[in-house]
Amino acid sequence: MEFQPPRGTRDFLPEDMIKRQYITDTIKGVFEKWGFDPLETPAFEDWGLLSAKGGQDIKNEIYYFKDKSDRELGLRFDFTVPFARILGSNPSLVKPFRRYQIGPVWRYDRPGSGRYREFWQADIDIAGASTGESDALCIAAACDAMKSLGFTEFFVRVNNRKIIEAFLISVGLKEKVIDVMRSIDKLEKIGEKKVSDELNEKKIESQKIKKILEFIKIKNLADAKKLVEGYVDGREGVKELEVILDFIESLGFSEFVKFDISLVRGLEYYTGPVFEINAGINVSVGGGGRYDNMIESFGGKPTPATGISVGIDRIVLAMEEKKLFRAEKTKTKVYIAAVSESCTNEIISLSRKFISSNIPTEFNTMRRNLRKELEYANVKGIPFVVVIGENEVKSKKAKLRNMASGEEKEFSIENPESIIKILGKN
């Protein structure tokens, strides 16, 4: 019998996991700095909950199953639905309720480049605040996360669906708002020509298609404002966006944020502002928006909410492409090799000293010969090696070898503090 991970899922061997942990640890630190606390929810949820919110496209992608009491369940496909569930069923939670959640979600999608059936997300959300400050805060925290990961050319596109809705109403497409937005959402992916074809198939008159294509080319908010100021929702949408952009500037991130009137985001639950993060290589690495109605629909009081989600797997790809990872194949810093079994006590005693000083340390556990030990340390990418033989035991002195530079430093086996300092810094 030989088995592989199920299609669309992956094993992460140490070299990959070290990269992924670097990303999740960095993002976690940034999210906490911005005042978000950790929260965790089960991997699976009630089927009724999941199927109520995703819309048909996502519903088809949920891993569905029954437990042994015939409860209908599904693997979570995002963190927003569980977040809204918690708010909906715990009305006494203090507001604003701000949390981050990092972990895997599952969608039965066709696997492809950067698309997996098990993938990781890192989300922040704020429930209870309807202000532009809260949207701006989420965008700023996401920008700060991107900066902290080393991205320099990333940007966040922001828009407000109310603007595009007001415009579509103004051209007489009130009944087809969702339909048209779905097509516009594909603009980046399929280009203007195909969007136009799709709208044509959806029986939008060609003259209106022309107007739509002109509208989504608008580059600044002032121009959009002129077109929609006759509509309450349009004015509100512009005003909300102005406030958000103002706060982003106050928070010091406006250089990374730009207005994009064509941004609508696929999910149906967004009620106004929407955001999308681009890593600078034309790849979306996350996004989000405001969803003011979802918590109420899960039994809660009317509770405005906003948030943003970062796709860890997309970030990994973007960081690989931009060479933002430092090469690190193992967390182990030093390997202590024995010339012969008679040195075992010294090996163990030195390992104890290193480990109790927080230096990740490995020693020979396979009773192999020195050549094989050194080969192992080398293949594994352990940066430092100490070899202990009869001479070292007698003289109570050994050498720390830097495997990359070949440099050696002698130290006292009984008082290795000087060498522990060096290892601690590497």
Add this chain to the structure above:
Amino acid sequence: MEFQPPRGTRDFLPEDMIKRQYITDTIKGVFEKWGFDPLETPAFEDWGLLSAKGGQDIKNEIYYFKDKSDRELGLRFDFTVPFARILGSNPSLVKPFRRYQIGPVWRYDRPGSGRYREFWQADIDIAGASTGESDALCIAAACDAMKSLGFTEFFVRVNNRKIIEAFLISVGLKEKVIDVMRSIDKLEKIGEKKVSDELNEKKIESQKIKKILEFIKIKNLADAKKLVEGYVDGREGVKELEVILDFIESLGFSEFVKFDISLVRGLEYYTGPVFEINAGINVSVGGGGRYDNMIESFGGKPTPATGISVGIDRIVLAMEEKKLFRAEKTKTKVYIAAVSESCTNEIISLSRKFISSNIPTEFNTMRRNLRKELEYANVKGIPFVVVIGENEVKSKKAKLRNMASGEEKEFSIENPESIIKILGKN
């Protein structure tokens, strides 16, 4: 519509998550110190893989489902089976292969005190080494994790199944070894009388039951040795255990480790040494052992392996009982409150300074009045508060208030370095 987490699963709100992250971060740090690297595997695996290894009891507890291509899958119920799968299908992985894995696993069990259907484990395993050093290393790392979490009265019981097997053969129970071990495994839970009744039901003669009950009372390895030294497996079992105990002593953890001849552990895949961690309140918080045949059964070359698993949920309970957590309801260190909306710019500007100095900071995002803001900071347990009003804006000086002690410290809004130092230390 109102929904709860599915039966046997839980949401972890920030106060709980902060405790759980403290545990997983501590354990992760210790495992890395002891030379283990991170690895991650999918939440679900091929049904054929999972059902091949768990034994019937566990097989009944696996969450089984089909994906939309009718692939038979199941949620993972431990980390050992996926680990063995990876080794089995990647023969070129350098040995010893040492990894840790921390995350949720799922078993459809009857929920009860400390027993959930979704629960977290933290595992270390070493593949490729058949030596007592590798078993001892795992036990020492687990002890170090317990110490680092603040436990003082914990202990690890160790045994070798080969000893008890040799004994059972010596009394003529060769055919019933697994059956008898299953009953002995329950000794701690159900007591001697019920173990005896169970053996009786399993049609073991009463004279043999008496011998078994005497045997499992043996307290030291030397006495056990006398009984089984006529059997190759018995001698081997004792010898292996002696080596393990020797290395545990060299590694400095023998005060936490004791021989327990009655320990067998439930799972069928263990081939010799077995371990169980007790938090000192008669609750097992983890365990493990050597499983030298599993990797081969998954298509690999014969590869010895050993490991130990810590149950995070059990650790949480034990730490609660022993009051080992420090009270921390939020990661946020400081709340910046505004007396009126006109101070918004100053609030934001000070927040930026704190956040960019890595101080987790919250500011008013709901435009609430000062009383409500302070109430919020208090309920949420944020340890420090700064209030900014007209006076503070004019004088460019504000006060940092320690919410627990009531102590206040004045600082310059424009150069808050002194106060950032204080916040950074708390």
